[in-house]
Amino acid sequence: MELGYGTEHEAFRERVRTFLDAQWPPPDTQARNATPDQIRCFRRAAIDAGYLYRNIPRRYGGSEQEPDILAAQIIREEFAALRAPTELTGQGPQMLAPTLLERGSEWQKEHFVRKAIEGEHIWCQGYSEPGAGSDLASLRTTGVLEDGEWVITGQKIWTSHWKHAHYMFALVRTEPEANKHAGISYLLLEMDQPGIEVRPLKQITGDNEFAEVFLDGARTPADWIVGERGEGWSVSRSLLKHERNMIGSANRSAGLFKSLLRLARKVQIDGRPAVEDRGVREALAHIHGYVETQRCSSYVQLTRELQGRDAGTLPMFNKITNTNIGQDISRLSHRLLGAESALAPRGQPSGRSSGNEKWMNQFMGSLGMAIAGGTTNIQRNIIAERGLGLPRDSAAAKTDES
Numbered sequence: 464m465e466l467g468y469g470t471e472h473e474a475f476r477e478r479v480r481t482f483l484d485a486q487w488p489p490p491d492t493q494a495r496n497a498t499p500d501q502i503r504c505f506r507r508a509a510i511d512a513g514y515l516y517r518n519i520p521r522r523y524g525g526s527e528q529e530p531d532i533l534a535a536q537i538i539r540e541e542f543a544a545l546r547a548p549t550e551l552t553g554q555g556p557q558m559l560a561p562t563l564l565e566r567g568s569e570w571q572k573e574h575f576v577r578k579a580i581e582g583e584h585i586w587c588q589g590y591s592e593p594g595a596g597s598d599l600a601s602l603r604t605t606g607v608l609e610d611g612e613w614v615i616t617g618q619k620i621w622t623s624h625w626k627h628a629h630y631m632f633a634l635v636r637t638e639p640e641a642n643k644h645a646g647i648s649y650l651l652l653e654m655d656q657p658g659i660e661v662r663p664l665k666q667i668t669g670d671n672e673f674a675e676v677f678l679d680g681a682r683t684p685a686d687w688i689v690g691e692r693g694e695g696w697s698v699s700r701s702l703l704k705h706e707r708n709m710i711g712s713a714n715r716s717a718g719l720f721k722s723l724l725r726l727a728r729k730v731q732i733d734g735r736p737a738v739e740d741r742g743v744r745e746a747l748a749h750i751h752g753y754v755e756t757q758r759c760s761s762y763v764q765l766t767r768e769l770q771g772r773d774a775g776t777l778p779m780f781n782k783i784t785n786t787n788i789g790q791d792i793s794r795l796s797h798r799l800l801g802a803e804s805a806l807a808p809r810g811q812p813s814g815r816s817s818g819n820e821k822w823m824n825q826f827m828g829s830l831g832m833a834i835a836g837g838t839t840n841i842q843r844n845i846i847a848e849r850g851l852g853l854p855r856d857s858a859a860a861k862t863d864e865s
Contacts (some may be wrong), residue, residue, distance in 0.1 A: 472533045479541045482512050487547040494546050502548045503581070514538050515550050516580055519564065524577030532766065539714065554624055555579035555586035559632055566649075566690050566698050575630075575651070587654070589619040589633030589676060590699070596621075596834075597841045599634070600643045600696065604678065606635035606650060608685060613637070613650055615658075615681045625661050625674040628654050638693045647695035652683035668827050713761040716754045716788045719825070723750070723792050726822070730799045737799050746795050750788065757784050776850035783842045789829040796822045 468476070486508050488494040489501045497505075509515040510526045517535065519525020528534075542549050550556060560579045563572050578584040595602040604617025615635055622631075631652055638646035654661075658681035663671035690698045727738040727747060737743045760781075764774040797804040803819050804826070833839045847853040 468533055468537065472537060475534055476537045476541065479514065479538060482509070482514065483541060483545055483547060487545055497548075506548055506551075506581075509548075514542075519560070519576065519580065523564070523572050524580055532762065551580060551582050553582075553585070554588050554632075555584060556582075558588070559586050562632075562698065563689065568686070568689075570686075571651075571689065584629050585624060585627045587622050587624045587628035587631050587676075589622065589631045591621045592618055593620055597838050599699075600647070602634055602636060602647065604633070604635050605639070606637045606648060608637070611685050612682045613652075613685060613687070615650070615652065615678045615683065618675060618677050620673075620675040621664075622661075622674050622676050623672055625654075625663075625676070630654060631676070632689070634695050634699055637695075641693060644696045645693050647699075648692050649689040649695035649698040650683055651687040651689065652681060656681060658682065666827075668824065713754070713758040716757055716785050719789065719792055720750060720754045723747070723796060726796060726799055726819075743795070743799070746791075746798075750791050750795065753784070753788050753791065757781075757788065760784075776846065779842070779846045779850050783839055783846075786829070786832045786839055789825070789832050793822075793826045793829040796825065 486505055489497055489505070492498075492501065506515060510524070513526045513528050515538075516525035517528035518530065519527065521527045539549070541547075556579055560576045563576055567575075575584065579586060589604075590599060590602075592602050592604060602617075604615065604619065606613045606615045608614075613635070615633070617635070619631075619633065622628075631654055633650050633652065634647050635650050636646050637648040640646070658679050660677040660679070661674050662677070664673045664675060665671050666673070689695075724738070724747065727743055728736050730737040732740045732743070738747070760777050764777050767774045800819055800822060804822050844855075848855055
């Protein structure tokens with residue numbers, strides 16, 4: 464097995480380093496003090512150089528590069544080494560943009576993709592409803608076409624990014640006579656309009672990351688539909704794939720493990736760094752093995768994709784694997800910190816603390832990950848039924864029949 468990058472890709476690495484030496488950090492500025500405008504300019508330069516948004520055509524704001532797993536890994540390594548800005552995260556860049564590239568019309572790609580990946584447009588998601596979470600196909604929000612516009616009535620819940628969102632992508636029932644999967648359409652709509660009311664939901668952490676959204680005659684143009692009428696379920700499965708990949712990123716798990724390792728080196732047990740304790744080292748080794756297994760799986764998936772081969776059941780495990788890793792990390796961080804792990808961030812928004820209290824947010828987040836992108840139980844059913852060909856869960860079958 465050859466694990467080296469080879470002469471061609473090491474030459475590519477040198478080109479990436481040369482670019483970064485010239486572009487990051489900005490002149491007379493430390494990386495952590497870069498302004499939003501400086502970061503925006505850097506990202507545009509990186510796109511022009513072919514290092515960011517490599518899979519997005521240039522006409523939609525990307526750099527339109529040939530798929531190359533090793534080149535992508537080199538970019539991640541070199542950018543991370545200097546803490547240089549990479550691609551924006553969030554529901555617009557990571558979920559809507561790839562969905563539009565797969566299923567959107569030409570005008571939708573031209574109008575929305577560039578502004579999503581550059582952060583000019585912030586998007587939120589309108590999927591879950593009271594009574595329609597795991598059984599999403601039971602959603603009741605309706606859309607009726609009147610005078611060239613969709614008129615939308617209903618309620619969405621657990622909407623994140625609501626504080627800054629300009630737009631929402633939503634699943635709406637437009638064909639009331641069709642069965643519950645076939646009667647759904649995928650609509651885009653503006654958030655700042657009459658007929659939309661947003662109510663924050665206060666979490667146990669004191670934050671209000673999520674909200675419920677009430678739609679009472681909200682409107683959106685007839686051509687702001689992705690795919691055809693009644694195809695929303697199929698479009699949503701494309702999006703959920705991107706959401707689960709975002710949640711199940713191997714890089715995400717690896718970064719979280721590095722934070723845990725730093726904690727184990729800082730905390731002391733019996734006057735010595737915790738990382739020297741045998742029990743702690745065994746727990747770290749267990750988690751590290753899990754993280755590296757996930758990374759290897761991601762390489763296999765990318766390789767098969769580049770070869771035009773089906774990745775099989777592997778993508779189905781991405782989200783649930785990341786959930787399990789996050790919960791294992793949470794357990795060990797609590798063990799290392801003891802009572803201090805129960806501290807909540809003080810005097811600033813949840814998740815912004817740099818002290819040990821940030822691990823309380825990680826713990827809460829690890830619980831939420833079991834729900835985001837589809838509950839863990841539902842994901843196990845998908846793996847069993849669609850991946851392994853096992854009989855349908857009897858409870859799920861009864862729900863579908865009712």
